[in-house]
Amino acid sequence: MPDESARAARLLEARAQAVELFTEVSARELITPGKRERIVSDEIRDLAHELFGTTRYWHKRIVRCGPNTLKPYADNPPDRVIGADDIAFVDFGPIFDQWEADFGRTYVLGADPARLRLRDALPALFAEGKRYFDSHPELTAADMHAEMERLARDSGWELGSWHAGHLVGEFPHERLEDALVHSYITPGNDLPLRRRDRSGRLCHWILEIHLIDRDGGFGGFHEDLLDL
Numbered sequence: 001m002p003d004e005s006a007r008a009a010r011l012l013e014a015r016a017q018a019v020e021l022f023t024e025v026s027a028r029e030l031i032t033p034g035k036r037e038r039i040v041s042d043e044i045r046d047l048a049h050e051l052f053g054t055t056r057y058w059h060k061r062i063v064r065c066g067p068n069t070l071k072p073y074a075d076n077p078p079d080r081v082i083g084a085d086d087i088a089f090v091d092f093g094p095i096f097d098q099w100e101a102d103f104g105r106t107y108v109l110g111a112d113p114a115r116l117r118l119r120d121a122l123p124a125l126f127a128e129g130k131r132y133f134d135s136h137p138e139l140t141a142a143d144m145h146a147e148m149e150r151l152a153r154d155s156g157w158e159l160g161s162w163h164a165g166h167l168v169g170e171f172p173h174e175r176l177e178d179a180l181v182h183s184y185i186t187p188g189n190d191l192p193l194r195r196r197d198r199s200g201r202l203c204h205w206i207l208e209i210h211l212i213d214r215d216g217g218f219g220g221f222h223e224d225l226l227d228l
Contacts, residue, residue: 104223
């Protein structure tokens with residue numbers, strides 16, 4: 001049986017490094033008007049290597065701004081230039097010493113109140129989702145998704161993805177095709193979030209919130225560890 005306390009500690013260490021990376025992204029003002037999304041992505045990649053020696057990511061690196069923030073993960077919209085009064089989000093999945101981190105944050109350039117409201121709503125909804133998870137020990141993935149959908153709707157937003165999170169762990173975590181739905185917080189997954197995987201390891205989860213404002217033509221993103 002795996003040492004679960006050690007596994008949890010390593011995931012928390014990976015998260016702490018992701019937090020440090022994103023703190024440096026803000027401190028170095030890497031997300032600025034006039035830059036293309038691809039340039040910012042490459043700069044963050046280089047910063048992760050500078051700080052931690054990171055060379056691998058377990059999913060594609062995402063920097064999106066403007067109308068591209070409406071697009072779901074699977075899309076690959078054309079590279080855009082960040083505007084002076086824009087909204088942008090970053091979604092990176094760096095691997096730190098064989099352990100996956102997954103972290104996403106939203107940035108507003110300028111003072112547009114609608115964009116600022118969305119940016120500020122994201123961490124608040126994450127906190128509400130975490131409280132719901134903590135207070136419902138028998139929670140299923142489908143139940144968790146339904147709650148995040150309700151929270152988004154009650155706040156005047158819409159979820160922009162078919163899921164609201166996924167498994168995270170050692171690289172690579174289980175992604176077998178016949179178990180794909182059970183790796184996500186999605187309506188089709190009726191398994192409890194608090195369970196063990198096929199290898200007997202405790203499942204650990206990322207909560208992923210993609211909010212969109214279709215009328216406004218923009219969205220935002222927030223992603224972090226849910227259960228630790």
